[in-house]
Amino acid sequence: MQNSVEKYLRTEKLPHIWCxxxxxxxxxxxxxRAFEKMGCNQNNTVIVSGIGCSSRAAGYMxxxxxxxxxxxxxxxxxxxxxxxxxxxxxxxxxxxxAASIGGNHLIHAARRNIDLTAIIFNNQIYGMTGGQYSPxxxxxxxxxxxxxxxxxxxxxxxxxARVAGATYVARGTTYHAAMLTNLITAGAAxxxxxxxxxxxxxxxxxxxxxxxxxxxxxxxxxxxQAVSVExxxxxxxxxxxxxxxxxxxxxxxxxxxxxxYDRLIEKAQGKSEEE
Amino acid sequence: xxxxxxxxxxxxxxxxxxxxxxxAGARFFAGYPITPSTEIAEILAKKLPAVGGKxxxxxxxxxxxxxxxxxxxxxxxSLTATSGPGFSLKQENLGFAALAEIPCVVVNVQRxxxxxxxxxxxxxxxxMQARWGTHGDHPMIVLCPASVQESFTxxxxxxxxxxxxxxxxxxxxxxxxxxxxxxxxxxxxxxIKIINRKxxxxxxxxxxxxQADADGVPPMANFxxxxxxxxxxxxxxxxxGPTTDPKKAESLINRLNNKIMxxxxxxxxxxxxxxxxxxxxxxxxxxxxRSAKSAVKKAREMGIKAGLFRPLTIWPFPAxxxxxxxxxxxxxxxxxxxxxxxxxEVERVAGLDTRVTGINRVSGEMIRPDEILDAIKTEVKVKKxxx
Numbered sequence: 177m178q179n180s181v182e183k184y185l186r187t188e189k190l191p192h193i194w195c196x197x198x199x200x201x202x203x204x205x206x207x208x209r210a211f212e213k214m215g216c217n218q219n220n221t222v223i224v225s226g227i228g229c230s231s232r233a234a235g236y237m238x239x240x241x242x243x244x245x246x247x248x249x250x251x252x253x254x255x256x257x258x259x260x261x262x263x264x265x266x267x268x269x270x271x272x273x274a275a276s277i278g279g280n281h282l283i284h285a286a287r288r289n290i291d292l293t294a295i296i297f298n299n300q301i302y303g304m305t306g307g308q309y310s311p312x313x314x315x316x317x318x319x320x321x322x323x324x325x326x327x328x329x330x331x332x333x334x335x336x337a338r339v340a341g342a343t344y345v346a347r348g349t350t351y352h353a354a355m356l357t358n359l360i361t362a363g364a365a366x367x368x369x370x371x372x373x374x375x376x377x378x379x380x381x382x383x384x385x386x387x388x389x390x391x392x393x394x395x396x397x398x399x400x401q402a403v404s405v406e407x408x409x410x411x412x413x414x415x416x417x418x419x420x421x422x423x424x425x426x427x428x429x430x431x432x433x434x435x436x437y438d439r440l441i442e443k444a445q446g447k448s449e450e451e
Numbered sequence: 452x453x454x455x456x457x458x459x460x461x462x463x464x465x466x467x468x469x470x471x472x473x474x475a476g477a478r479f480f481a482g483y484p485i486t487p488s489t490e491i492a493e494i495l496a497k498k499l500p501a502v503g504g505k506x507x508x509x510x511x512x513x514x515x516x517x518x519x520x521x522x523x524x525x526x527x528x529s530l531t532a533t534s535g536p537g538f539s540l541k542q543e544n545l546g547f548a549a550l551a552e553i554p555c556v557v558v559n560v561q562r563x564x565x566x567x568x569x570x571x572x573x574x575x576x577x578x579m580q581a582r583w584g585t586h587g588d589h590p591m592i593v594l595c596p597a598s599v600q601e602s603f604t605x606x607x608x609x610x611x612x613x614x615x616x617x618x619x620x621x622x623x624x625x626x627x628x629x630x631x632x633x634x635x636x637x638x639x640x641x642x643i644k645i646i647n648r649k650x651x652x653x654x655x656x657x658x659x660x661x662q663a664d665a666d667g668v669p670p671m672a673n674f675x676x677x678x679x680x681x682x683x684x685x686x687x688x689x690x691x692g693p694t695t696d697p698k699k700a701e702s703l704i705n706r707l708n709n710k711i712m713x714x715x716x717x718x719x720x721x722x723x724x725x726x727x728x729x730x731x732x733x734x735x736x737x738x739x740x741r742s743a744k745s746a747v748k749k750a751r752e753m754g755i756k757a758g759l760f761r762p763l764t765i766w767p768f769p770a771x772x773x774x775x776x777x778x779x780x781x782x783x784x785x786x787x788x789x790x791x792x793x794x795x796e797v798e799r800v801a802g803l804d805t806r807v808t809g810i811n812r813v814s815g816e817m818i819r820p821d822e823i824l825d826a827i828k829t830e831v832k833v834k835k836x837x838x
Contacts, residue, residue: 255521
């Protein structure tokens with residue numbers, strides 16, 4: 177019997193390229209469950225991705241899929257959404273992809289509040305190139321390019337997106353997989369720029385070097401370190417040190433870019449006097 | 452009474468590019484401000500929404516190129532415009548468009564380089580970058596206008612070739628053309644030949660996005676039209692899925708290049724002036740050809756058998772046409788506003804039988820007609836000595 181989410185997958189492209197224990201498959205699973213939940217129109221949906229392990233997820237899904245250049249997924253997606261606002265656009269990026277080489281596009285997509293749903297697979301490392309530190313690698317971690325330890329502070333990506341203008345911001349983990357499906361569904365339903373950061377495990381290129389154990393231990397680490405939005409409210413900054421907050425972190429309202437542009441077209445065509 | 456031509460206007464080169472894009476059916480522009488191309492963005496910011504099109508000023512040059520590819524993939528004819536430093540930044544995504552076969556037009560209004568150079572000075576320094584700027588073996592069509600009128604017509608042609616061959620096309624203008632104002636006669640829209648991308652038939656059981664027809668060009672379904680498929684910058688098979696299979700990789704790269712090289716008759720545009728009996732030929736493109744034309748006319752007045760050959764398509768290089776010239780002429784002079792870029796191609800085709808000399812200027816100024824005339828006279832002397 178066909179699983180109800182299987183229709184969203186290009187099963188002929190499986191098995192995937194990810195290592196045993198990688199969390200990316202869990203994120204992919206949460207995505208297709210979210211598609212099922214929202215009754216997604218595959219023909220009218222585009223999934224754009226950047227470069228890295230996570231970005232291979234696009235190719236496994238049966239949609240209009242666009243695997244772009246490193247860091248530029250949001251820029252390609254902006255062109256798509258702008259050209260055809262009626263199309264639903266999801267954007268898959270990794271932490272290095274979205275926060276380092278693509279950081280500029282991230283803040284500007286957020287600032288425009290363009291209706292894209294960005295899902296950032298945060299495994300805290302450059303996995304595909306073998307374990308170099310990213311802007312989301314916690315300070316003090318070991319990476320191939322930080323053999324002593326990383327000395328750079330890491331971004332709080334949802335916070336960065338929020339202050340840049342994103343109107344839906346959330347964080348989930350691969351441990352809390354059911355919650356992740358809900359966050360993706362809510363992010364997709366939200367009109368405007370949505371960002372969902374997903375803490376996921378890279379046992380091979382991050383966990384191993386940082387003595388975090390195997391895939392199971394890394395999932396347990398997520399469970400231990402994650403604090404729900406509700407619980408975080410009653411905790412002091414000291415208590416939250418080293419933890420990360422999960423759930424719906426921010427939901428706001430602002431004009432959506434393509435809708436505003438449509439009104440500008442009406443004005444340019446003399447159909448409306450509205451500013 | 453003088454005849455009034457309603458569509459005749461005084462226009463700037465950059466404005467003609469914008470008008471050409473609109474006439475070609477372009478409905479999407481993404482760009483970033485840069486001298487001396489900015490007017491193209493400014494004009495399209497105003498005119499595109501008025502025709503229901505979209506304009507976006509992106510956060511940088513790289514994202515502009517990316518947005519253009521995205522917009523084209525969902526069916527809008529798209530362009531960006533830039534100059535030297537911005538053209539450098541666009542190269543990676545230009546390669547993506549070439550490999551993923553996404554039609555789009557990139558206008559590069561050349562300025563003096565390298566680096567920030569002299570932003571307001573003219574140059575022809577991006578000839579090789581336009582061909583080889585992005586990494587790997589890739590096809591590239593590059594057109595060079597020599598006038599404001601041609602900025603209009605070649606922009607339309609750039610879109611047509613881009614749609615016909617599913618490939619990015621570079622319109623390589625120059626500061627002096629982009630900022631010059633000349634009389635332009637815009638044809639009636641009904642007189643303009645427009646080519647749109649070849650679509651797959653509806654209702655296929657399986658659409659293979661990279662399965663080419665006999666002409667080497669695969670039909671292109673736009674995203675959102677019902678055929679769901681994968682587009683990637685990785686080497687891919689006919690389904691669009693990534694592959695590292697050596698045979699498939701080689702066959703893809705060969706097809707991408709052959710789809711252009713097998714249709715040179717549709718792509719190569721050249722202009723010849725008095726070359727039939729010419730002993731000395733000036734090979735010149737872009738604004739430099741304007742000086743060359745003047746020099747050739749003066750030389751003829753002096754009884755020198757000079758001619759002008761002007762490629763409008765500089766890439767692919769019109770090797771067949773240049774070879775025919777070399778069979779007739781004793782000498783070819785190649786004036787360029789660089790230290791000698793396209794001359795290498797002329798020399799390659801000319802071999803050892805025809806003298807090829809360059810006139811090169813990297814001062815940010817034009818090469819004057821009298822300087823080209825002097826070079827012609829020198830060739831006449833060389834010929835006498837040879838006898």
